[in-house]
Amino acid sequence: MKFEHVVQVNDLTDPSISNLSRDQLWDGLVLRATEPQDFVIGLGAYELEWLDDDRLKRKLELPGILVDDLVTFHRDRLVHYEIVPTASLAGGSLSMRIEEPEPEALLVRFSYCARYLQDLSDELPYDLFVQQAYIAADIDTIQIIRNRMARH
Numbered sequence: 001m002k003f004e005h006v007v008q009v010n011d012l013t014d015p016s017i018s019n020l021s022r023d024q025l026w027d028g029l030v031l032r033a034t035e036p037q038d039f040v041i042g043l044g045a046y047e048l049e050w051l052d053d054d055r056l057k058r059k060l061e062l063p064g065i066l067v068d069d070l071v072t073f074h075r076d077r078l079v080h081y082e083i084v085p086t087a088s089l090a091g092g093s094l095s096m097r098i099e100e101p102e103p104e105a106l107l108v109r110f111s112y113c114a115r116y117l118q119d120l121s122d123e124l125p126y127d128l129f130v131q132q133a134y135i136a137a138d139i140d141t142i143q144i145i146r147n148r149m150a151r152h
Helices: 022-034 124-150
Strands: 002-008 046-052 055-062 065-074 078-083 092-099 107-114
Touching: 002 124, 022 055, 022 065, 022 078, 022 092, 022 124, 107 124
Parallel strands: none
Antiparallel strands: 002 107, 046 055, 055 065, 065 078, 078 092, 092 107
8 A cells, every 4th residue: 555645744824833943843753763652652662773874773562563664864854664574564664755845834745655464455444544544643743743842
């Protein structure tokens, strides 16, 4: 399943909501990778291993499954997650790209490629359920980032 959607970060028409700077948004997207306990529901133990300045290897313990992924950072533009396939996990990917169609009008484009161990081609309702869960999680991600950056 391939799927993408956009979450608006700054609403330039609503002065009651403070805007995030591009740097704050970037720092928040990095936090999502480096402090997963604040963003991943149900996360148990986790391990982080920096491979170099731009790549992070993670092991995440989720209910009933262990996930290994590789996170690649493209400074101020994109964070890419690649899930390592295993016998119990087909793998997949997520990219979070910062877009700025006009100055300060920040958006994040979330692009998913989910793979399944079994053929679910006739399971359209399942795909829609997964997509709705991704959208809700991504909206929460931006809200968590906004709350974290407001404290700094």
